[in-house]
Amino acid sequence: MTAARPDEHPEPVLPIEVVSLSDEVLTVFVRGEIDLTEAGELRAVLSDACAGPHRTVIVDLSGVGFMGSSGMGVLAQQSAALEEAGRTMQICGSQPRLLRAFEVTGLDQVLDITQ
Numbered sequence: 001m002t003a004a005r006p007d008e009h010p011e012p013v014l015p016i017e018v019v020s021l022s023d024e025v026l027t028v029f030v031r032g033e034i035d036l037t038e039a040g041e042l043r044a045v046l047s048d049a050c051a052g053p054h055r056t057v058i059v060d061l062s063g064v065g066f067m068g069s070s071g072m073g074v075l076a077q078q079s080a081a082l083e084e085a086g087r088t089m090q091i092c093g094s095q096p097r098l099l100r101a102f103e104v105t106g107l108d109q110v111l112d113i114t115q
Helices: 036-051 069-084 096-105
Strands: 016-020 025-034 056-067 088-092
Touching: 016 036, 025 036, 036 056, 036 069, 056 069, 056 096, 069 088, 069 096
Parallel strands: 025 056, 056 088
Antiparallel strands: 016 025
16 A cells, blocks of 8 residues: 555545536536535535526536535535525435435425425
8 A cells, every 4th residue: 555645635534526507507516425624624515516697506416425524515505605696506306315314304304395
């Protein structure tokens, strides 16, 4: 096993892919588990995605097996920021376990969640 050199950048902790589907819609595909460590990376990517001109930002969570409260907070904050700007965030592809977590926290009433 070789150690990473100091000048090498480590791989991102959370695999995230951002795809512009049109001038109106941007999709953010998230995979992995989102806890406190990964929430900062999710926040950074979503902030960049939400800063663009797209009217709708879709966050596809079909590859997410677990999301802690810090990740859910990131989604709520970014959704509110978009809403203030007259834009929308849609959450899709959530696994049943994740949907249940949104229900327990009440975020299913705040976020636009579709399956």
